[in-house]
Amino acid sequence: MAVRIPRGMKLVNLLLGSWTSVVMLFLYLPIIVLIVYSFNVSRLNVRWEGFTLAWYTRLFTDPKNAPLIESLKMSLKIAVVVTVLSVILGTIGAWLLYRYRFPLPRLMSTLIFIPMIIPEIIMGISLLIFFVTVSSWGNLLLRTMHITTSNPLSLGITTVIIAHVTFCFPFVLIAVQARLAGVDPSLEEAAMDLGATPLKAFLYVMVPYLLPAIVSGALMSFTLSMDELIVTYFTASAKSQTLPLVIFGMVKVGLNPSLNAISTLFIAATALLVVAAEWVKNWNK
Amino acid sequence: MKFRHAFAFAIAVVASLVLASLARADDKELNLFAWSEYVPQSVIDGFTKETGIKVNYEKYASNEEMLSKLLAQPGQYDLVQPSEYTIEALVKKDLLAPLDKSKLSNLKNLAPEFTKLGHDPEGKYSVPWMSGTVGIVVNTEKVKDEITGYKDVFQPKFANNIVALDDARELVSWVMDVKGIPVNEVNEKNLAAVKPMLGQWMKLIKVYDSDSPKTHFLNGDVVIGVVWSGEAALLYKQDKKFKYVLPAEGTHQFIDSLAIPKGAPHLDNAHQFINYILRPEVSKLVSEEFPYTNPNAEARKLLTPEQLGNPASFPTGSPKMEIFHDIGKSASAIDELVTDLKSQK
Amino acid sequence: MTPDINSNPATATRRPGVRGWLLMTPLLAWLFAFVVAPTLIMLVYSFCERDDIGQVVFTFSLDNYRKIFVPQYYGILAWSLGAAAAVAGFLAFGFYADESLSYKLFDLTGMTRRQLIALVAGAAGYCAMREQVYAMESGGNFLRILFISVELAAICTVICALVGYPVAYFLGRASESNRNKLMMLVMIPFWTNFLIRTYAWITILSKEGLLNTFLLSAHIIKEPFDIMPSTLAVYIGTVYTFLPFMILPIYGSVEKLDNSLIEAAFDLGAGPVRAFSNIIVPLTRPGIVAGILLVFIPAVGMFAINDVLGGRKVPLIGNKIDTQFKSARDMPFGAALGIILLLLFAVAFFLTLRKEEKN
Numbered sequence: 001m002a003v004r005i006p007r008g009m010k011l012v013n014l015l016l017g018s019w020t021s022v023v024m025l026f027l028y029l030p031i032i033v034l035i036v037y038s039f040n041v042s043r044l045n046v047r048w049e050g051f052t053l054a055w056y057t058r059l060f061t062d063p064k065n066a067p068l069i070e071s072l073k074m075s076l077k078i079a080v081v082v083t084v085l086s087v088i089l090g091t092i093g094a095w096l097l098y099r100y101r102f103p104l105p106r107l108m109s110t111l112i113f114i115p116m117i118i119p120e121i122i123m124g125i126s127l128l129i130f131f132v133t134v135s136s137w138g139n140l141l142l143r144t145m146h147i148t149t150s151n152p153l154s155l156g157i158t159t160v161i162i163a164h165v166t167f168c169f170p171f172v173l174i175a176v177q178a179r180l181a182g183v184d185p186s187l188e189e190a191a192m193d194l195g196a197t198p199l200k201a202f203l204y205v206m207v208p209y210l211l212p213a214i215v216s217g218a219l220m221s222f223t224l225s226m227d228e229l230i231v232t233y234f235t236a237s238a239k240s241q242t243l244p245l246v247i248f249g250m251v252k253v254g255l256n257p258s259l260n261a262i263s264t265l266f267i268a269a270t271a272l273l274v275v276a277a278e279w280v281k282n283w284n285k
Numbered sequence: 286m287k288f289r290h291a292f293a294f295a296i297a298v299v300a301s302l303v304l305a306s307l308a309r310a311d312d313k314e315l316n317l318f319a320w321s322e323y324v325p326q327s328v329i330d331g332f333t334k335e336t337g338i339k340v341n342y343e344k345y346a347s348n349e350e351m352l353s354k355l356l357a358q359p360g361q362y363d364l365v366q367p368s369e370y371t372i373e374a375l376v377k378k379d380l381l382a383p384l385d386k387s388k389l390s391n392l393k394n395l396a397p398e399f400t401k402l403g404h405d406p407e408g409k410y411s412v413p414w415m416s417g418t419v420g421i422v423v424n425t426e427k428v429k430d431e432i433t434g435y436k437d438v439f440q441p442k443f444a445n446n447i448v449a450l451d452d453a454r455e456l457v458s459w460v461m462d463v464k465g466i467p468v469n470e471v472n473e474k475n476l477a478a479v480k481p482m483l484g485q486w487m488k489l490i491k492v493y494d495s496d497s498p499k500t501h502f503l504n505g506d507v508v509i510g511v512v513w514s515g516e517a518a519l520l521y522k523q524d525k526k527f528k529y530v531l532p533a534e535g536t537h538q539f540i541d542s543l544a545i546p547k548g549a550p551h552l553d554n555a556h557q558f559i560n561y562i563l564r565p566e567v568s569k570l571v572s573e574e575f576p577y578t579n580p581n582a583e584a585r586k587l588l589t590p591e592q593l594g595n596p597a598s599f600p601t602g603s604p605k606m607e608i609f610h611d612i613g614k615s616a617s618a619i620d621e622l623v624t625d626l627k628s629q630k
Numbered sequence: 631m632t633p634d635i636n637s638n639p640a641t642a643t644r645r646p647g648v649r650g651w652l653l654m655t656p657l658l659a660w661l662f663a664f665v666v667a668p669t670l671i672m673l674v675y676s677f678c679e680r681d682d683i684g685q686v687v688f689t690f691s692l693d694n695y696r697k698i699f700v701p702q703y704y705g706i707l708a709w710s711l712g713a714a715a716a717v718a719g720f721l722a723f724g725f726y727a728d729e730s731l732s733y734k735l736f737d738l739t740g741m742t743r744r745q746l747i748a749l750v751a752g753a754a755g756y757c758a759m760r761e762q763v764y765a766m767e768s769g770g771n772f773l774r775i776l777f778i779s780v781e782l783a784a785i786c787t788v789i790c791a792l793v794g795y796p797v798a799y800f801l802g803r804a805s806e807s808n809r810n811k812l813m814m815l816v817m818i819p820f821w822t823n824f825l826i827r828t829y830a831w832i833t834i835l836s837k838e839g840l841l842n843t844f845l846l847s848a849h850i851i852k853e854p855f856d857i858m859p860s861t862l863a864v865y866i867g868t869v870y871t872f873l874p875f876m877i878l879p880i881y882g883s884v885e886k887l888d889n890s891l892i893e894a895a896f897d898l899g900a901g902p903v904r905a906f907s908n909i910i911v912p913l914t915r916p917g918i919v920a921g922i923l924l925v926f927i928p929a930v931g932m933f934a935i936n937d938v939l940g941g942r943k944v945p946l947i948g949n950k951i952d953t954q955f956k957s958a959r960d961m962p963f964g965a966a967l968g969i970i971l972l973l974l975f976a977v978a979f980f981l982t983l984r985k986e987e988k989n
Contacts, residue, residue: 016800020812023797027819027873030830033840037833064326067342093657100650111661117923119931119975121948125955125968129675130668132357139360154361166664227823229934234955237361238316238343244825249321249344251829251938254500263826267818274817278810349957356685356959445856451942453957492859492941505837506858617680617960620953621771627945628774629764 031267038260055261065258071246072262078157078242079225082164086221089165090172091214095206098180115167123167124234131159131235155237163235164225171224172217179213215280219273315340315554318351319366320541321496322515323415325574332561338554346495347452349616355380360548363555369404369540370609372411377611381410382545388556391563399580402540403608411542412559415577417514418538418600419455421530427508434533435459438509439486448501448510451493453623454609454616456483459511462535468607471615476622484626502527518576518597529597535605540580572598669972675965686961694966698772706762714755721747772950772967779947783929786868787876790925791918793869794876798917799910801877802884803892813881820874828867828935835863835939859941867939868929875928876921883917923982927975947971 041050059065093112102108115123135153142153187209191201207214229244236245243262250259317324321344329340343362345351348371355365359380367375375381386392392400392412399413423432432438438447449456458468460479492501498512499520511532520527543562545555561567568584576598579585585593593599612619676694679687725743763773801812819827834840835858842854857863887910895909911918933948945953947967954964 016796020797020800023793023873024815026870027816030827030834030870031819031822033833034826034830063330066326066330089657089660092653096650096654096657100654101645102654111665114665117927117979119927119971121931121933121951122968122972122975125951125964126668126672127664128357128955129672129961129965130664133671136359154358162664166660169660223821227821229823229825233934237358238318238341239314241343244823247823247825247829248934249496251825251832252494253322253497254503259826259829263823263829266826267822270821271818274814274821277817278814345956347957349959353956353959353961357961490943493943494941506856614681616957617963620957624775624945624950624953625771627943628771628778 034260035264035267038257038264040257040260055257056265059258059261062258067241067246068243068250068258068262071241071243074157074240075226075243078161078164078240079222081161082168082225083218083221085161085165086169086172087214087218089169090217091176091207091210093169094173094176094180095202097177112170112173116170120230123163124231127159127163127166127231128155128234131155155235155240157240159235159237160232160240160242163231164228167231168221168224171220172214175213175217175220176210179210183209212280216277219277219280223270223273312551313338313554315551315558316361316363316549317342317558318355318362318364319344321346323366323541323575325570327574328562328567328570331567331570332558335561336554336557338551338557340558349454349620355546359546360550362546363549363551364543364558365546366414366541366543367411368609369402369542370611372404372542372544373611374613375544375546376405376410380547382547382549382552383409384412384545384559385552385556388553389560389563391560394563394565394568394581394583396580396582396585399540404540405542411544412563413580414541414543414562415515415571415575416538416540416580417577418531418606419450419511419536420514420517420597421511421532422502422509422517422520423528423530424502424508424526425528426526432509432530434530435463435511436534438511439489441489443509444489445491446508447490448492448494448498448507448512449490450498450512451495453619454612455511456487456623457619458537458609459532460486462532468537469610469612471612471619473618476618480622480626483622484629487623487626513577514597514600515575515577518595521595521597522576529600531600531604533605535607537609538606539609672965672968675962676969678962678965680960680962694963697963698966698970700773702766703773706759706766709762710755710759713758714751717754718747718751721750775945775947775950778944779930782865782868782946783926783932786865786872786929787922787926789865789869790873790876791921794873794921795880795911795918798877798880799884799914802881802887809885816874816877816881820878824871825934825938828871828938831863831867831870831939832858835866859939859943861940861944863939864936867935868932871935872925872929875924879920879924880914880917882920883914887913919982923979927978930975931971 038055039051039053040048041052041054042048060069096102097108132155135155138153183206187205191205227244228242229248232242232245233248236242247259247262250256315338317329317340319342324342329342332338333340345354348368351365351367352371352374355362372381389412392408395413399416400408402408402413405411421432421435421438428443430437457471457476457479460483461468461470461475463482464478466475466478491507494501495513497516498510499516501507502510502520503523514529517527517529521529543559545552549555562571563581565581565583565587568579568581569587572579572584572588572592576592576595578598578600579588675686677690677692679689679691679693681687725747760777763777766774801809801816804812832839835855836842837854837856837858839858842851845851846854891913892910931948933946933952936942936944936946936949942949951964951967951971954960954967
């Protein structure tokens with residue numbers, strides 16, 4: 001592994017290399033353990049008692065695992081909607097900031113940046129309080145206006161989606177903005193000179209150019225949404241149990257090879273996504 | 286895709302989501318809010334298969350947690366599973382819907398001693414689910430001493446080898462039992478009296494767990510602890526070395542019931558579910574998976590002698606037992622005390 | 631490090647017209663509704679109270695903040711400041727008295743005299759405060775828990791930095807093709823759900839788990855390590871979870887390093903330690919700062935790892951806030967705790983930003 005250090009520093013090179021291998025091992029040890037034990041016959045998860053694919057089949061056939069699969073479907077549903085909304089908000093936002101000079105730029109950039117970096121628990125509780133307040137007053141309003149007799153506004157899929165989009169779209173925005181920074185401003189001008197309306201110029205010239213950034217932002221949104229635990233923990237309800245939430249509940253109850261099986265599938269999917277992201281990055285080159 | 290179209294599409298997506306959440310509640314649904322490790326999946330599946338009603342099962346690990354969510358989200362849940370003292374609080378604040386007994390034909394299956402309970406004497410708001418006690422579990426393979434009460438458990442020799450329920454009210458009540466203070470007299474003076482001993486005990490505890498304390502016994506992480514009787518019964522079922530002991534200093538008996546919160550969206554489905562679980566063969570399923578004390582007399586007839594003989598499920602003798610009552614605002618004082626002690630070195 | 635989300639002056643030449651504002655409105659509305667409004671409502675809640683069953687009562691009350699800021703804190707604050715001042719004075723005297731010692735020390739650490747004194751004095755003040763807080767009989771609840779959480783976060787951040795920096799450097803300086811492959815290897819754990827990765831540690835660390843089984847059978851230890859669940863397990867789990875968050879930003883900085891500078895650093899013959907401490911590390915400072923922020927801030931608010939690996943023994947500030955919304959049924963108090971945490975986070979964030987801009 002040729003690290004660009006001048007000769008004579010071979011020792012440093014060697015040390016760095018070995019340290020990296022140790023750390024990589026540390027990073028992957030639990031993952032390997034998860035994968036290996038998902039094929040273990042033993043339920044108690046420590047003694048190796050034989051190879052089996054039973055846990056994987058049980059994942060989809062055992063009724064006890066139904067909540068797991070349900071939650072996986074729910075997570076996927078939510079992640080797709082979140083990604084679409086984040087891409088729309090993020091792309092439009094990045095383009096507008098690129099095009100126009102809005103007042104109070106510092107404030108806006110801080111506001112957009114906050115959900116990315118705020119501790120998730122603060123975001124979770126503030127959104128919980130917000131949704132609870134809005135839903136209780138909203139329900140009251142709807143009832144007094146006789147639009148409905150029950151309490152339709154509540155925590156649920158919508159609130160989870162809103163929460164996820166709020167911290168996912170800044171990632172798309174930044175990715176698109178980075179790409180916009182390198183664009184040739186005359187591109188759009190040229191298109192408009194040729195007779196295209198500003199909208200057409202945007203759609204047929206800008207968007208294709210921005211596509212790698214949009215796709216990378218979308219991948220990021222999708223993964224963040226699928227992985228999200230803390231904020232979802234505060235804003236979900238019985239009807240909107242996502243996969244991480246169900247896993248969190250199961251983990252508190254104890255070891256379970258079905259968890260290993262679904263985790264392995266998850267890891268495999270993540271690895272595929274990472275490779276896909278790499279491939280997308282190379283589009284540009 | 287034209288930009289305007291994309292924009293309109295986005296608005297449509299958002300609008301439909303909002304409208305979907307505003308839409309009238311789906312009639313074929315039931316929002317069940319119950320303890321974790323208390324409602325078997327087989328019961329839920331059986332109910333769905335028979336009635337076509339989809340059950341959304343959300344879980345909690347303490348009465349306080351349930352109350353918290355219920356208060357924040359009124360009109361969302363169809364069924365809750367409170368303990369006796371929580372029912373008292375809910376009834377006081379008029380937060381429970383009275384039951385329509387005409388829809389509950391299977392009420393007659395209940396054993397007579399469970400029909401006139403202190404917290405709900407006419408059975409107006411609740412139907413008993415399971416009863417139980419809190420007591421000591423000992424791994425007799427690893428512990429050869431005679432264990433009779435809390436004082437035997439919380440000894441330095443068991444340091445870092447004890448599991449306890451992660452429930453502030455429970456923890457405080459155990460010390461109160463040892464000190465002979467009635468468990469419902471939670472005030473500043475009594476809490477101060479309890480604090481030193483509780484602090485000492487807590488230093489010996491290895492892990493707090495209300496969801497599944499049995500896991501730590503099975504993992505070999507602990508050898509002794511104070512847990513729910515159902516968890517003890519499961520341990521005993523697995524291996525008779527796990528002995529259940531009711532503490533001599535006293536403990537409390539709890540009764541968990543199903544109740545319908547006011548404003549429940551699916552009143553009818555909730556009643557159907559209650560009537561369903563009152564069937565002896567369904568109640569038997571609950572006992573099999575969570576062997577607490579079953580209040581259903583007809584179901585008991587279907588249990589095996591081994592199940593009936595499990596000392597954790599159906600304790601014998603007449604131990605000193607109290608019942609929790611609602612303590613109102615003092616609940617947060619207890620919580621503060623326990624968190625305070627947990628954070629001390 | 632902070633991405634400049636501002637309008638690009640080179641291209642953003644026009645003030646937005648009606649169409650511009652119209653298109654921007656959804657974004658602004660979203661931000662207002664779901665970032666600004668929740669924070670404001672949380673602020674309002676923090677001044678409310680709860681009734682005896684746990685519902686929110688909208689009366690103005692400072693009770694929640696009084697519960698957090700106990701009067702004893704003034705005494706503790708005074709004591710800690712005094713301790714810090716004493717240490718600072720002692721150090722300053724020592725350094726100015728013996729010039730040669732100070733220069734050796736500064737060369738090694740690359741810090742100015744004032745920075746070093748400030749650092750050590752701050753550490754002394756922190757220790758003094760910590761002693762006092764732990765000794766408090768009652769009411770020390772919040773501050774104690776905050777200390778524990780900050781300590782956990784800080785220690786894990788330092789460990790992540792020490793462990794991760796060499797890896798990030800190695801990755802950043804690797805050849806092009808190897809670099810991409812190695813980065814993918816780092817990305818996979820980074821993007822895998824942290825809960826799944828944490829859960830795996832239960833298998834490894836429990837009494838009859840992998841680690842103990844391995845060590846026992848190799849006769850390295852006689853008795854199994856009893857660390858699951860425990861605070862040590864929480865530390866391991868936290869470092870493990872956040873390590874990729876440290877590696878990635880530093881890698882970003884290292885990748886941008888000018889090759890000739892590195893060559894020069896090593897060629898000057900001062901030895902690898904000097905090359906790193908005086909030249910390379912300072913050059914990668916933006917990446918390090920980003921890594922520290924990305925690890926420290928989430929780690930302070932973290933509670934899930936504590937629940938899974940820590941046996942719920944020692945509550946962190948995240949746990950305490952979580953409890954207020956669950957068993958304690960005291961949403962106003964939880965809101966107050968949230969506001970305090972938010973303020974701390976804001977202070978830390980802006981301090982870091984100011985320092986970055988100065989550079």
